[in-house]
Amino acid sequence: MRNLLKTAAAIAMTGWLCSCSGEKTEANYRVIPIPQEIVMAAGSEFTLSSGVKIIYPEGNEAMQRNARYLADYLKKATGMDYRVEAGTEGKGNILLQVLPDAEKPEAYQLKVNGEGVVISGASEAGVFYGIQTLRKSIPVVAGSTPVLAGVEINDAPRFDYRGAHFDVSRHFFTVDEVKSFIDMMTLHNMNRLHWHITDDQGWRIEIKKYPLLTEIGSQRKETVIGRNSGEYDGKPYGGFYTQEQAKEIVAYAAERYITVIPEIDLPGHMQAALAAYPHLGCTGGPYDVWTIWGVSDNVLCAGNDSVLTFIDDVLAEIMDIFPSEYIHIGGDECPKVKWQTCPKCQARIKALGIKSDAKHSKEEYLQSFIINHGEKFLNAHGRQMIGWDETLEGGLAPNATVMSWRGEGGGIEAAKQHHDVIMTPNTYLYFDYYQTKDTENEPLGIGGYLPLERVYGYEPMPRSLTPEEQKYIIGVQANHWTEYIPTLSHLQYMALPRWAALCEVQWSSPEEKNYQDFLSRLPQLIKLYQAEGYNYAKHVFDVTADFRANAQTGVVEVSMKTIDNAPIHYTLDGTEPTAVSPVADSVLAIKENCTFRAVAVRPEGNSRILSEKIAFSKSTCKPIVANQPVNKQYEFKGVSTLVDGLKGNGNYKTGRWIAFYRNDMDVTIDLQEPTEISSVAFTTCVEKGDWVFDVRGITVEVSDDNKTFTKVFSEEYPAMKETDRNGLYEHKQTFEPVKARYVHILAPSEHSIPAWHGGKGNPGFLFVDEIVID
Known part of the structure; x- marks a missing residue:
């Protein structure tokens, strides 16, 4: 297996196609996503020579397209042309056939023996997925002749809804680029394109009854630079799709068995629409298409009858463009501040008899009124509504499907209420998040940390649901928000190879x-990325290292590995490692300050360099206990993270930070012997938009016996202001030198978020990193 891995990865790293005329290549059926059942037939094989034809049922246009797709795929892999013909004779050929199966319409069987290849599907879509498996099994080698070993593959998807979300509102993508996104979906067996086409920063779809939506709403005068830096590029930005272009995209997707589900996000995320039609807002404007990222307070006026007419008119034209059963109407991140002071909205609340209660405010119930209106209109026209999990607030629309993005909580609640659920939690499936901890060498991103392994490890069926409730989990989707993804090449880099992990979550059985x-x-799939010209991320070929503080020995232990067991070379003095540097063939024990750097050395080229600074203080690798629990969601390696010698960057999800929520950082460190100390320092990471705040105070106490403590420092801090910056906050407390063995540090979190914040009154998260005692 090791040699196989090494060879495969070497091929994947080369970046070019072999060109060996007449070379015979062997198919490998262990593709991604892994099929449910692969049974090899010994001693039976079939050669895809140039005379092999692809046969489809006469008169079946969809199957004819399937046959042509397969011919195109084979030509790209081999350089050979394969004829496509109607008929039923499969001997010596590739036969495509439909054998209906109502239970799993996307199921297929791929059978190879000495007489040929037969791909049978429960539907035309099933045949198409069988074609994808065959396509991915065949090496891409120009001028080659594939040899297919005898096999019987029986396969069907685990989830009926296998989605990818594509935001074209923040940054616009051309029709051809959207088609390329659809082709990427095809390679990964996906069947739902969730197309996010309206938002505060741009309205991207033509609505004939409201022409200003694209004339004005699709154009912003400029765009903020970076993460809402306050500086702007001064460049007008825009673009939209005509209804005919949108229908062209819908048809292109349908030919590949992908349904396009449009999202018109309401009642929030509507500032671009308000810029075009200001009377739809609570204040009447004027409004501009938003030039910054985030969520605007300007939303549709829920007390204005013309807003209800607008919603109906827009949805009517959307349904005419998109034949999908589902229409997505958003319902997320709708600030209620304008509604609270709007006479029309308050009059609507009074007319409807809405009252606040312990669960929801009257404005949240008002949002439910708007969402219910949209759903009733869709249902009346034979369509179904999807909404983000905020649609649960104020009561869920009767027939709605919920898309759970704020973790899994909303999906679990909806499934318990017997509503269909699509799992798309930001904790596993937001692909605008960074995929490496080394964010300084990555394109600018929104934050977060979602490496390939975490995506692959996602299990969409919550254990807290009963088997009956789990039936309401109908699908899985990854989301691609494009505030920081301006080009298709960048989007590919963020999606691939994480889509490989995603599609196996969507398609394959958990036990497989x-x-x-x-x-x-x-690597076999990555070879196809190269053939298609996709700009995939190569982090999977880098060195991965695990750093652990060993309190018993007082050292930082470093364990390293690569995907293919390539030799890893390292240095500890900050110099660049090369093939002559020491080889990391065992766990390294670091016991003093150093700059650790490591590289995987391969014949076809070295990996990127992994670099970490390890700094020792009197607390490094000392025993530490948490007197109040660490937040489970952001526990990572636990409280020892605070004394492992490593410091985190501005991304609080990398595992370098741990979080406290609804309680405080309250830890005791055992210095193991009486030690003179005069300072305690640590760092917090603040991201106010994510409810992540700084400490409200610091107390340091010392003890000789871990029973009686003496206070050496104490200070309280005010609540953060809206104008306070996000980022890293260094806290260093100095005091008169004192000798002690035990150090107790208490740092209260924000227990009630200030009134200026959208999460006012709720507890905030506290993210803390390395405690340095000197």
């Missing part, structure tokens, strides 16, 4: 999944 086996199969 194994991360190490997945990694062994990944």
